[in-house]
Structures are given as structure tokens and as C-alpha cells.
Amino acid sequence: MVTKAYAYNSPTKRSLWIREIKKSRHYYALMAPYAILFLTFTVLPVIMSLGISFTYFNLLEPPRYIGLDNYIKLLLDDDVFIIALRNTLILAVVTGPVSYLLAFVFAWLINELRPKMRAFMTLIFYAPSISGNAFLIWLLIFSGDIHGYANAILIRFGFMTSPILWLRNPDYMMMVIIIVQLWLSLGVSFLAFIAGLQSVDKTLFEAGAIDGIRNRWQELWFITLPSMKPQLLFGAVMQITTSLAIAEVSMQLVGFPSVQYAGHTIVTHLIDYGSTRFDLGYASAIATLLFVLMISTNLLVRKVLRKVGD
Amino acid sequence: MTDAKRLPKILSFKRTRKLNRSLSGDIALFSVLVLFGLFSAFPLVMTATNAFKSLDELFLFPPRIFPRNITFDNFRDLSELVGNSWITFSRYFFNTLLITILGTVGHVLIASMCAYPLAKFKFPGRSIFFTFVVYSLMFAPQVTATPNYIIIARIGLIDSPFAIILPAIASSLGLYLMKQFMQQIPDELIQSAKIDGASEYRIFFQIVMPLVKPAWLTLIILLFQRLWTTDGGSFIFSEELKPVSYALRQIAAGSIERAGTIAAVSFIMMVVPVTFFIISQSRIVETFSHSGMK
Numbered sequence: 062m063v064t065k066a067y068a069y070n071s072p073t074k075r076s077l078w079i080r081e082i083k084k085s086r087h088y089y090a091l092m093a094p095y096a097i098l099f100l101t102f103t104v105l106p107v108i109m110s111l112g113i114s115f116t117y118f119n120l121l122e123p124p125r126y127i128g129l130d131n132y133i134k135l136l137l138d139d140d141v142f143i144i145a146l147r148n149t150l151i152l153a154v155v156t157g158p159v160s161y162l163l164a165f166v167f168a169w170l171i172n173e174l175r176p177k178m179r180a181f182m183t184l185i186f187y188a189p190s191i192s193g194n195a196f197l198i199w200l201l202i203f204s205g206d207i208h209g210y211a212n213a214i215l216i217r218f219g220f221m222t223s224p225i226l227w228l229r230n231p232d233y234m235m236m237v238i239i240i241v242q243l244w245l246s247l248g249v250s251f252l253a254f255i256a257g258l259q260s261v262d263k264t265l266f267e268a269g270a271i272d273g274i275r276n277r278w279q280e281l282w283f284i285t286l287p288s289m290k291p292q293l294l295f296g297a298v299m300q301i302t303t304s305l306a307i308a309e310v311s312m313q314l315v316g317f318p319s320v321q322y323a324g325h326t327i328v329t330h331l332i333d334y335g336s337t338r339f340d341l342g343y344a345s346a347i348a349t350l351l352f353v354l355m356i357s358t359n360l361l362v363r364k365v366l367r368k369v370g371d
Numbered sequence: 372m373t374d375a376k377r378l379p380k381i382l383s384f385k386r387t388r389k390l391n392r393s394l395s396g397d398i399a400l401f402s403v404l405v406l407f408g409l410f411s412a413f414p415l416v417m418t419a420t421n422a423f424k425s426l427d428e429l430f431l432f433p434p435r436i437f438p439r440n441i442t443f444d445n446f447r448d449l450s451e452l453v454g455n456s457w458i459t460f461s462r463y464f465f466n467t468l469l470i471t472i473l474g475t476v477g478h479v480l481i482a483s484m485c486a487y488p489l490a491k492f493k494f495p496g497r498s499i500f501f502t503f504v505v506y507s508l509m510f511a512p513q514v515t516a517t518p519n520y521i522i523i524a525r526i527g528l529i530d531s532p533f534a535i536i537l538p539a540i541a542s543s544l545g546l547y548l549m550k551q552f553m554q555q556i557p558d559e560l561i562q563s564a565k566i567d568g569a570s571e572y573r574i575f576f577q578i579v580m581p582l583v584k585p586a587w588l589t590l591i592i593l594l595f596q597r598l599w600t601t602d603g604g605s606f607i608f609s610e611e612l613k614p615v616s617y618a619l620r621q622i623a624a625g626s627i628e629r630a631g632t633i634a635a636v637s638f639i640m641m642v643v644p645v646t647f648f649i650i651s652q653s654r655i656v657e658t659f660s661h662s663g664m665k
Binding site: 078081082084085087088089091092094095096098099101102103104105106107109110113120163167170171173180182183184185186187188189190191192193194195196197198199200201202208244247249252253255256257259260266267270274275276277279280289290291292294295298299301302303305306308328331332335336341344345348351352355356359360363 | 389390391392393396400401403404407408410411412414415417418421429430481482484485487488489492494495500503504506507508509510511513514515516517518519520521522537538540541543544546570571572575592593596599600605616619620630633634636637638640641644645648649652653655656657658659660661662663664665
């Protein structure tokens with residue numbers, strides 16, 4: 062202990078450190094523009110959000126410290142937030158794992174195709190996520206009158222006699238959001254899986270066959286999955302973050318606010334208080350809770366996924 | 372292998388089956404793939420073809436995938452609707468173009484400059500900075516929306532395209548992917564350039580940047596889709612600074628009668644990023660093979 066403390070304070074160590082920093086000045090210079098923007102628009106806002114969440118703040122008057130009031134109101138006194146929290150968790154628990162699984166399964170199947178076909182299928186699955194607001198076509202598919210495609214098909218084939226108001230009836234809203242979100246969700250993680258599968262060492266499969274691997278499922282479990290672990294971890298981060306932040310689809314399809322808040326999520330609640338009501342203290346409390354929820358889910362899932370194949 | 376042998380010649384004429392792949396499994400799994408492929412493609416195909424349908428054909432049942440009478444009415448209606456606004460459509464379009472180009476170019480350049488030292492050198496502060504970047508991937512940008520508004524207002528960027536551009540440049544996914552991709556550049560290349568007397572900056576611009584072109588494309592498409600569809604949010608008030616997506620959204624905000632116009636709008640917004648992806652797909656996928664996390 063003594064020697065350690067001594068070493069830390071010794072002038073030689075410190076001057077070495079300073080010399081190290083001086084030597085790296087070109088690196089700092091290269092990093093500076095990004096670092097400044099990153100600190101301003103990502104790190105600082107997280108800290109500010111935490112700070113503002115303990116205040117009452119409406120942008121016009123200076124913020125007033127109110128302790129934990131926002132959090133107490135949020136958790137004990139805001140029924141709409143509880144609905145939003147429930148909806149967010151349902152959406153995340155359904156769309157998160159399902160889209161993660163689909164992204165992997167499709168990538169895995171596509172990987173067996175010949176290059177031209179592979180490129181085509183990749184495009185088919187990836188395109189929805191980069192098509193801007195093309196998801197508005199679902200407004201037409203789930204339109205509440207008999208012209209909506211879903212209603213028309215179900216009535217034509219005799220499953221029902223009168224049209225369903227898919228986007229206005231609280232019983233169906235979540236289902237619609239889930240379907241559209243899944244359609245949109247084969248994004249970055251899907252590409253990561255496609256790329257990861259292509260870079261798995263091909264000789265491993267031959268070696269595996271000699272060692273007694275008999276079918277594609279064993280091959281998947283014993284060879285492919287373990288060699289793709291880094292991409293699997295990256296994909297999980299992307300998928301968790303998106304699935305907990307669902308808002309755009311809900312607002313555009315079922316409205317904002319939706320009937321009986323049936324499509325309300327934490328993010329739409331945040332937008333409601335931040336941009337409509339200008340209660341920034343309360344909005345920050347929502348944001349801080351969401352931040353904690355996202356980070357902790359990510360760390361937890363990472364811990365689990367790291368064990369795959371160990 | 373055995374399956375292929377037992378089957379009549381016609382079914383197995385193509386080639387011998389791959390290692391550990393049964394024909395029945397192939398058929399089952401690829402049917403699933405085709406089924407979901409149709410599910411994925413159907414809305415996009417409908418969006419594209421609806422843009423060229425007349426209203427009565429739009430609501431026909433069973434819906435025709437390909438219109439019988441191709442019409443440009445929807446685009447005409449669209450241009451009429453935007454023609455009625457006091458800002459010309461080209462002005463909205465110019466605003467979007469400005470935001471998209473400045474944002475993507477700035478992001479590729481600035482994120483790469485930052486990624487290079489992170490990927491290739493050890494220096495004080497490196498690992499803590501990168502840890503911050505990885506953590507920032509774990510929460511959605513909506514979390515920081517409120518304080519971001521305050522910061523942008525403080526800097527005086529409200530009602531300026533830079534209110535959209537600057538935060539986009541700082542997007543951390545691009546930096547992360549660029550850094551991971553740069554890690555595979557051989558150290559010897561950089562070392563030998565150093566021995567030849569090239570400065571760090573010269574090495575970065577003349578050796579490293581040309582080598583990471585695939586990653587540029589990836590950063591471009593990721594940021595492109597974000598900026599291309601931005602509607603200016605609460606940051607841009609002046610009508611003459613609003614981006615095209617805002618104008619289109621106003622138009623599309625009608626009910627079902629506007630379905631044709633919505634389709635025309637969606638079609639325009641969709642074609643650009645999708646075309647870009649088709650052209651650069653193989654290099655984008657290449658970038659992602661280095662995306663892995665530990």
C-alpha cells in the first residue's frame with residue numbers, strides 16, 4: 062500500500078503522465094470536434110436531465126428545486142404514466158426478442174443463398190427500416206372502414222361481418238403497433254448478423270462435420286452462434302434500445318394521444334410533457350427513469366448473452 | 372446427402388447438397404423465408420404502386436398489386452397542394468438537401484477523425500471516452516430531447532438548420548462502427564508512413580480515410596435516413612427553413628381521401644435511401660462484420 066501510494070505521487074510518474082498527454086496532442090486534436098459535440102449533445106444532456114428532474118421548470122421562470130416531487134407524482138399519482146409504462150414493457154418484451162430472433166433467423170437463412178439472391182433478400186428485409194415514412198401505408202391496410210385491406214380481406218373470407226376500427230379501438234391498437242414495429246425492426250442488427258455470418262470461418266463447419274455434427278441445428282448451436290457472439294451482443298444493444306423507445310409508429314398510426322391512452326408509451330408521455338405542456342422538470346424525471354430502464358436492461362441482457370456457448 | 376440420393380433425379384439435378392443440409396429442411400425453412408419476405412415486401416410494393424393508382428383503383432378489392440391504369444394524378448395533386456402554400460416546394464427541398472448533405476459529410480469526417488486515434492493508439496483518456504460512447508448506444512436519443520432543446524436554445528441555434536445538423540454529427544453509432552472498422556487496418560501501414568515522415572494528419576487523410584470507404588457508406592446511410600426524414604421538430608419555426616418532410620406531413624395529415632397523395636409522398640421519401648442502399652449494399656454489409664461488441 063505504502064509503496065503504491067508513493068509511486069502514484071512520485072514526480073517521475075506524474076511527469077511521465079504529462080509527457081504521455083503531450084505526446085498524444087495530435088490525437089486529442091483529431092478527436093476534439095467530435096468530443097465537443099458528443100459532450101454537448103449527449104453527455105451534458107444526461108447530467109442536465111438528472112438535475113432538472115428535481116426541479117419545477119417551465120422554461121419561462123428559473124427552475125425551482127422541489128426534491129423528489131416529480132418522481133413521487135410520476136410513480137404514485139400519474140395513472141397515464143402507469144399505462145405508458147405497461148404499454149412500453151409489453152411492446153419491448155414482445156418486439157424486442159421477436160425481432161431479434163427474426164433478424165437472426167432470416168440472416169441465417171439468407172446466408173445460405175447464392176450472392177445475388179442474398180443481396181435481394183437482404184434488401185427486402187432491410188428496406189422497411191430505411192424507407193422513411195413508408196410505414197404510413199399501414200394506415201391504409203388497417204383503415205377502419207370496409208376499404209381497409211385488413212377489413213376487406215377478413216370480411217370477404219367471412220371471418221367477420223362488420224369492419225373493425227383497428228386504429229381507434231383500444232383492444233387492437235397494441236397489436237397493430239406490434240405488427241408494424243416488427244415490420245420496421247430488421248435494421249442495423251440484421252445487417253450485423255448478415256455480416257457476422259459471412260465472416261464465420263468456413264473450415265469450422267467441415268471440422269465440425271468430422272467431429273460428428275449431423276444437422277444444421279447442431280451446426281447452428283455449436284459452431285455458428287459461438288463464433289458470432291460479438292455481433293449478437295451488438296445486435297442486442299440496438300434492438301433493446303429501439304424496442305424501449307417505440308413512439309413514432311404509435312403517434313402516427315393510433316394518434317397522439319391515442320384513444321384511452323391505449324397506444325401511449327413512455328416516450329410519447331415524455332413528448333407530451335416536454336413539448337406540449339412544457340413541464341420540463343417532470344419530462345426530465347420521465348427521461349431519467351427511461352434512461353435507467355434502458356441502461357439496466359442492456360447491461361442485464363449483455364451479461365446473459367456473454368454466457369452463450371461458454 | 373442421403374435425402375438427395377433417394378429423390379428422383381429431377382429434384383436433385385442442381386448440385387449435391389451442402390454439408391449438413393437436408394432437402395426437407397431446406398424446403399421448410401425457405402418457405403418460411405419466402406412467406407416473411409412477402410410480408411416484408413408487400414407494404415413497400417403497395418406504397419410504390421399506390422403512388423401510380425387512381426383513387427378508385429386504390430380502394431379496389433381485392434387490391435391490385437400493379438395498377439391497370441398507371442396515372443400520375445397523385446403526383447399532380449401533390450404538386451398542386453404544395454403549389455398552394457406560399458413557400459415553393461423547391462425551397463423545402465433545398466432545406467432538406469442542405470441539412471442532409473452538411474450533416475452526413477460532417478458526420479463522416481468528424482466521426483472518422485475521432486475514430487482513428489481511438490482505434491489505433493493508446494493514450495490517456497481513450498478507454499473512458501470509448502466507454503461513454505458504448506453506453507450512449509444503450510439509450511435512445513429521446514432521453515436527451517428535453518435538455519438538448521435547452522442547450523440548443525442557449526447556443527442560439529433555434530430556427531437554424533444547425534439545430535438538427537450538429538446533434539446528428541455527434542451520433543455515436545457512426546463513431547462506434549467507424550472505430551471498429553478502422554481497427555482492422557494493419558499497424559505496419561501506419562508505422563511505415565510514420566517512418567517516411569508523414570504527419571498524423573497526413574496519415575489520417577491520405578492513408579486511413581481511403582481505406583475505410585465502406586464504412587463511409589454505412590455512416591452515410593445511417594445518418595441519411597435520419598436527416599432525410601427530419602421535419603425540423605420544435606427547432607425550426609420559420610416556414611422558409613422547414614424541411615420537405617414537414618411540408619409532406621402537413622399534406623398527408625388528411626384522412627383516407629388523401630391516401631393517394633400519402634402514397635406519392637411516401638414513394639418519394641422511400642426511393643432515395645433505398646436506391647442508395649441497393650448501390651452500396653455489399654460495402655455496407657462489409658462494415659458490419661466488424662461491428663461486434665465484447
